Every structure is written in structure tokens, then in C-alpha cells.
Amino acid sequence: MLVFPNAKINIGLNIVEKRPDGFHNIESCFYPVGWSDALEVTLAETFSFHSDGIAIPGNASDNLCAKAYELLRKDYNLPPVKIHLLKTVPIGAGLGGGSADAAFTIKALNQLFGLDISVDDQEKYARLIGSDCAFFVRNKPMYCFEKGDRFETIDINIAGKWIALVNPGIHISTVEAYSGVVAKRSTENLRNILREPIKEWKGRVQNDFEATLFEKYPLLGEVKEKLYGLGAEYAAMSGSGSTLFGIFGQEQNVKQHFPEFRVWQGFLK
Incomplete structure (x- = not known):
């Protein structure tokens, strides 16, 4: 079975408060985009996971796809499978690529073996793997919290807007990103602002990671300003990673302006 785990962007990201468990409560709009990996799951004599494309740090047994398989194997006595991942979505980039891979593994196993796991229960499994993993089960624009x-x-x-994602190759871990922020509640209601025309978002729809990460990595701020200079109606950093995105009113070749970086561009659905 072949599936294509797609990335997401954060449109706005407010870090609301630190939780007793050490995590943070946030509020954001997660929006799926078309930049995708390729994931193949097939029956095998023994379980294996391997990947090509962008190198994934760590041991194969610790990969989120392997963890997703193990969760379902225990509860549904699954036979061994071979998981092959072609990794093209950058890592540590604020795009949720690893979380998408894990969620799509759950969905692929559910379909491959006819497990009939409800969407709600698939989300429960995904939450055991990572904070934003559950989003990719339904995989549609959502207001996200906690x-x-x-x-x-x-x-x-x-929908129908043109988006360009620019990744300058800076890997930012979640721990690094959160180490520089102070949690606070936003003075504006994110959901209300996002109902307004996109031209009203600039300066109001904020990513709280930008202040400290732009200071540490000035290149990120430069990319954002260049996207605005190219005519973006709204531009921001996605999540806690290093990818900047610009949303445009019409199709244009943004990639030519960033020849040294990884760039994906296409229409939003």
C-alpha cells in the first residue's frame, strides 16, 4: 500500500501557557499543504523500516512509523510488515513531516488489514506518538489547542490561494524553539481574525516563536520579508521550525528567487 503523508503549516501560533507536564498549551490553525513524503507498507516475513531521501537521525526502531506499527501490532496482533519511507519533507522545519508519516502509517495499516478503527480511535493512537500527529488523521484545516x-x-x-514554502536548511528542534519563549495569552482572538480577509492578517496573526528565532537566525526574518517583497498577502514562519511560507493571490514562480533553498509551491485546497 502506497500513501503520501503531506505536510502542514501553522497559520498563527500563540503559546498560551506552560503545562504541569512540561508541555505547552498553544492555539493555532493547522492547514494541510501538498509537500509530501511517500510511504509504502507491505507484508513481510519480519518487521523492517528503512528510508531514502533526506537522512533521518536516530535508529530505525525509534522512528515514529515504527512506533505507530508497534502500537497497532500489540492491540490487533498484526503480522510483520515492511515500511519504506521516501523522505522529502524537511526535518526540524515546522511542517509536521514526522507526525504525518506516523499518522499515515496508522491509516495505512487500518486499511491494509481491514481493522475498522474509527477516526476517533485513530486519533487516540496518534496522540500517543506526538502532539500534532493526530491532526493528520482527518487532515483538514483545524483550529488546534491544548x-x-x-x-x-x-x-x-x-482555498485556491497560491502558497510557497521556503526552507533554508536550518534544523530547529522543538526544545531549542521553546527555550526562548515566554508563554502568554494573545490579546486578539485568532479564530476571529482568520475569518477576516487575508489582507487583514499581517501584524495580527503572529507566530510566537519568530521573535527569538529571528534574532538567533536572522536569515529567517530576511526570507519572510523577501516573501512580502514578492507580493505575498501574508507570510510567516510555520510551527517551531525553520520553514517560512508566503500566501499569494495568484500563481507565481517563487522558487526562482530562492535557488539555494528547498522550496515547494502549489495551490491550497
């Missing part, structure tokens, strides 16, 4: 693993529908109208 650890980024609780969702409500959101009224946002940007």
Missing part, C-alpha cells in the same frame, strides 16, 4: 492535539473546525477561506 498541546496541539485537540481540534475544532475553523472558518477560514484561503
